Amino acid sequence: MMLPTKTGDAVAAIELPPHRLVWLERLEGEVSGGRGFARRVDAGSYDLLSCDATDMATATVIVLELAGVTLSGRLRLEMAGNGWAVRFG
Numbered sequence: 001m002m003l004p005t006k007t008g009d010a011v012a013a014i015e016l017p018p019h020r021l022v023w024l025e026r027l028e029g030e031v032s033g034g035r036g037f038a039r040r041v042d043a044g045s046y047d048l049l050s051c052d053a054t055d056m057a058t059a060t061v062i063v064l065e066l067a068g069v070t071l072s073g074r075l076r077l078e079m080a081g082n083g084w085a086v087r088f089g
Helices: none
Strands: 011-013 028-031 036-039 044-051 061-068 072-080 083-088
């Protein structure tokens, strides 16, 4: 897994289905159904700065301000093919 960096190129990302709420408190553990292992990368909050659509499901550009332990700053998500290109700036 690659995370975006403030001086790096965009990182490819895909949207996943919503997680069970128990994962908000867990740091790591086995995923149910023998689907592997998960580990929390960061925790914090965000503010939505802009979105090019009134419905997030149809958005192609989203800009957030992250306030996490590992990731903080302005994050830009742009639709790219079947996923997203994510970069700081």
